[in-house]
Amino acid sequence: MSGTLIISEKADAGRRIAYFLSDGKSKQKRSKNLNYIEFEDSKDGFYLVPLSGHIVEIDFPPKLKDWKLETLNTLVESEVIHNVKNKTAYESLRSLSENVGKIIIATDYDREGELIGTEALDIIKKSGKFRGDIKRAKFSALTGKEIRDAFSNVIDVDYNLSSSAEAREEIDLYWGAALTRFFSLATNRLGKNFLSIGRVQTPTLGLIVKREREIQSFVPEKFWEVKIDYVKDDIFTGLLKEDRLNDQSKAQKILDMILGKDGKVLSFRKEMERIYKPSPFNTTEFMREASKIGVMPSRAMKIAESLYVRGLISYPRTDNTVYQRSINLKSIVEKLKKSFLEKEASMVLSQERILPSRGKMETTDHPPIYPTEVPKQGMLKKDEEKVYELIARRFLSTLYKEGTREARHADIETGGYTFETSGSKVVDPGWLEIYPYRKIRDVFHPDLEVGEIVKAENWRVEEGETKPPNRYDMASLIKQMENLNLGTKSTRHDIIEKLQNRGFIEGNPVRPTPLGFSLIDGIMLVDSKISEPDMTAELENMMTKIASGEVTEKSVVESSKQMLLRVLDELEKNKDLIAKSVRGALETGAEVGKCRIHGTPIQAIKIKDTIRFKCDTDGCVDYYQKIRGLIKPTEENCEVCGNIIVQVIRRGQTPEKICINPLCEYNTSKKDVGICPKDGGHMLIRQSRYGKRFLGCSNFPKCTQTYALPQKGEIKVVGKACESCKAPLILVGFGENNRELCPNLSCETNANRKASKTTEKKVVRKSASKSKTSKTSASKTKSRKKVKSVG
């Protein structure tokens, strides 16, 4: 049998492939159940079936449709089934594959594309009527040259690559479905109120919750700045060249010294700076810029998709920020010349050479987003117009010239102190003229000469305050998700929309709702990676290994299921507690201190093994911590986050001080004593079920490395591993009186310990003076605070 069947990922790509391979002589065939394109070359007939992404969807067998706690383990242990969701593609593949001797997979050249291709092959193989060659075409752009090259140099299908995508698919479903069902059932939130958990959505919610907690527990610090207005032609302002002052009286003293005195120029420099033009749009950058002009990511993507299917812009889902050489940029500018951007397009064309900017990311799947056609008058709605204009202006500005500005800086001495001044002026706006979404303000600064005396006025001290971190807005949240590799260019906006629709987050900038807060708190009550971005990072690692053939898909999915079963077991044990925590059960507790913002009492409410710390003012502090022990107030505030410090008293153990904020570094830095020698995780101080403290690996249940700890004395971090067995060393004792030891009881250093007690003491003294690890975390937090001047 001759004849070839080509399979494309989407209609648009299919049309272009058929067009180029047939020199424009292809025919679209469509009937009730079939959809394909037919064409011929000199010797063969071709059929092309365009897909629409995945043809099948995985699901659980129908008998597991009901949500029940008792069947969760069965759910995890069962095999998934595949449901066809694109019936037309299914029928077209089965019927056309009967008549051909060769199949060429021409889906997008990436992991999901490979899986989509093998889904099609599975369908064909199951029909049992195809016995021929199967090949893969690899192209990086939908241009004539790329496509023809790809089809004359076909390669083999990469089954390892598609297996890696399949593992992702299954792991996401097992974890997502099992945990979603568990949390919904445990809290009795069913029907449309269900609580969803997922590898991407939950860590994203976690980011938002964490940020909100940082804001809640932020303690502003005052600082003072000394400023002078200098006058030459106009006013320009000098700032005291010294670290910002934390001491008002010192600022006042400096002010006394300079008051009424003019300035003398110590140095002056003037330089031209380039204003770099922006890089071509990828999906993330496009959504960020759109949200700055008031079109939120989901809406921006919907509009972009609609512009794309109408042929006005290129494919909107792309990571690429470099125009391929094959794109005829100039011809597009010429099209734009006949649009409302006539002036801007002419500016671009008037250049001797058009040199496009390049972004950091260069991928082969799709081009960056750019306009491909000019819309007819009245064709677009208002928002669509706005988005199209953004894309078109961005495109033109990447082809125009860079801007330049002149920057001036001076050091000016007044009353024995040096003040810094600076200003800048745009000399040539360049691309800024085409791209009005970016504005650069001029700041006046005159020309000066060294030794020149400048008149001064308005000597003053301005008070400022450190600011908490900003909430995420749509733009920065999408960017952060991209940084952490959470989701893909095509899914990030959907995930955010899900979190909104399910009532976990609200507003822009985004805040967690009480439900969002308590869901994350509930999840954190049990050790699992599900609320952390690490889960994705680990999955990515495993996928890479599957793709390279190092491990099998089956083994990865199997071990992930085993881990999930252990997590479910742990969840089951804590079911009531989680239910209460998530539902925000109201119980009365004991006051442990006063809120430093509202002055209202903060209560410690005991719910089984968990303590809820809640401020009486609603919407303020509300933390959950798993603590087995008694809570005593201390009247101290946390040196890191300013919240209340309480004492935990456990039977047989030295009391421990903790910050009521579970995420505070005050707690986490003390708990983390070093690196696990087994798998590189963190060895954390934990409490066993029987009330004993011990060291356990943060990767539990995957890693079961533990060490026993002495129950008496404070435990401090040494920051070094044992030379003999690599376990992290710890410092145990009371105050200054402590000793360094290896927690590994079977380590050879412990065998000698009793014998050489005297030498050991000497070692201890030295390391004790070095052990300031817990302090550094506090100062780190401070330096992270943003400084913003007032006025």
Add this chain to the structure above:
DNA sequence: GCAAGGTC
């Protein structure tokens, strides 16, 4: 009524 990933 579950996830995340394709695409429309």
